[in-house]
Amino acid sequence: MIDRRTLLLAGLACTALPAKAAGPVSATDVLGRSISLPAPAKRIVLAQARQINALGLIHPDPISILAGWANDMERQNAEALARYRARFPAIGDVPIVGDGNTANGFSLERTIALGPDLVVLSRSLAGTRRGPGDLVEKLEAAGIPVAVVDFYLEPLRDTVPSLRALGRLIGQEARTEKLISFYAERMQRIAARIAGAARPSVFIHAHAGGYDCCMTAGQGTFNEFINAAGGRNIAAAMLPGATGQIGLEQLLSAEPDVYVATGGTHLSKLGGLALGLGVPESDAQASFAKLLATPALSTLRAIRERRAFGFWHLFNDTPLHFVAIEALAKWLHPERFTDIEPAATLAEAARFSAIPFDGTLWIAAAAKP
Incomplete structure (x- = not known):
C-alpha cells in the first residue's frame, strides 16, 4: 500500500x-x-x-x-x-x-x-x-x-x-503534451469533486516554525492552491501581495477551520517543519508535533481538533503543484476524496521526472490518543 x-x-x-x-x-x-x-x-x-x-x-x-x-x-x-x-x-x-x-x-x-x-x-x-x-x-x-x-x-x-x-x-512537444494532459485531467477531477461544496477557511503558515509567526500567502501562489482545493484563504483580504506577514493576534481572531503549514529542509536547522526530498517520515512527524505544540498555535481550534496539515514549501514553484492541491482538497473535503490518494498521483507523475521524489512531502496531524 x-x-x-x-x-x-x-x-x-x-x-x-x-x-x-x-x-x-x-x-x-x-x-x-x-x-x-x-x-x-x-x-x-x-x-x-x-x-x-x-x-x-x-x-x-x-x-x-x-x-x-x-x-x-x-x-x-x-x-x-x-x-x-x-x-x-x-x-x-x-x-x-x-x-x-x-x-x-x-x-x-x-x-x-x-x-x-x-x-x-x-x-x-x-x-x-x-x-x-x-x-x-x-x-x-x-x-x-x-x-x-x-x-x-x-x-x-x-x-x-x-x-x-x-x-x-x-x-519535446509530444512528451510535454502528455504531461499537460495528465495535469489538466487531475486539475479537472479536483474541480469536479469540490463543485458545490462549502468552502472552509484556511490559514497557510509559510516556512512554519522557522521564523516569527506568521508568514503567509496573500494573492497568487498558495492562495491559488487553496481556491482550487475548495477552500477560502483567510489572509487573501489581509495582504495585497503574493506573500507577507500577519500578526499572531490576527490569526487567533480569524480562527480558521483548517491550519496548513509549509515546510522544507531549510527549516530543519531552525527547528521548523521538516518536509521535502530525502526527509524521513519520523523526522517530519517529530517536527510537526513540535510545531503544533507551540503554545500560541496550540490554542487554535483547528489544531486542537486535529484539522492541521503540512506540505513541502517548494510545491510553490513546480508544475507538480497539482499533487499538493489534490492533497489539500482531500484534507478540506475528505468525504469527496475517499477514493483519491495523492501519493498515487505523484507516483504516476514521477514517470515524467528526471529525478526521484523520495521523502516526506506532506503530513497530517496525528489523531488524538
Whole structure:
C-alpha cells in the first residue's frame, strides 16, 4: 500500500519520447510574446536554475541542453540538485550566470558570452508586474531569443502555457503534451469533486516554525492552491501581495477551520517543519508535533481538533503543484476524496521526472490518543 505521506518513487519511469525533428520551432510565452528559433534549443541559459523543475519533467536529459544557469538551486532546493548531480554528472560543468534571485544578480555579460540559443526568464526577473523589463530588451538587442515562463506567481494561469512554450522550443512537444494532459485531467477531477461544496477557511503558515509567526500567502501562489482545493484563504483580504506577514493576534481572531503549514529542509536547522526530498517520515512527524505544540498555535481550534496539515514549501514553484492541491482538497473535503490518494498521483507523475521524489512531502496531524 502506498503511504500518502511518505513517498519513495523511482523517477523517470516513463520511456523517453523521441524529440521533434530538427527544424524551425515557435511558441508564445506567458507575456504573449512570440519566439521563433531556427531549430530546437540546445544551448539554454536558465536565469533561475529552479526552472529545471519544469525542464526535468519534459526532457529526458535536461542538463544536456544547458549552456548556463544561476546558482539558486544550491540555496533553494539543494536536495533536488543533489539528485540531478547523481544522475547527470555533467551538471558540474554548467557555467554559473548569477544568483537567480534578482535581476541585479543576473550577469548579462556572462550570459551573452556563452552564446545561448535561448534564455529562459521567470515573470519576476522579466519585470512581470510592469510588463517586459530591461533584461528582455537587452538580451534581444544582443540577438538572443528570450522565453518568459512562470510556475510561481499565478501558477494556475501560467503553468500550462509555460510548459507548452518550453516543450515546443526544445523540440519535446509530444512528451510535454502528455504531461499537460495528465495535469489538466487531475486539475479537472479536483474541480469536479469540490463543485458545490462549502468552502472552509484556511490559514497557510509559510516556512512554519522557522521564523516569527506568521508568514503567509496573500494573492497568487498558495492562495491559488487553496481556491482550487475548495477552500477560502483567510489572509487573501489581509495582504495585497503574493506573500507577507500577519500578526499572531490576527490569526487567533480569524480562527480558521483548517491550519496548513509549509515546510522544507531549510527549516530543519531552525527547528521548523521538516518536509521535502530525502526527509524521513519520523523526522517530519517529530517536527510537526513540535510545531503544533507551540503554545500560541496550540490554542487554535483547528489544531486542537486535529484539522492541521503540512506540505513541502517548494510545491510553490513546480508544475507538480497539482499533487499538493489534490492533497489539500482531500484534507478540506475528505468525504469527496475517499477514493483519491495523492501519493498515487505523484507516483504516476514521477514517470515524467528526471529525478526521484523520495521523502516526506506532506503530513497530517496525528489523531488524538
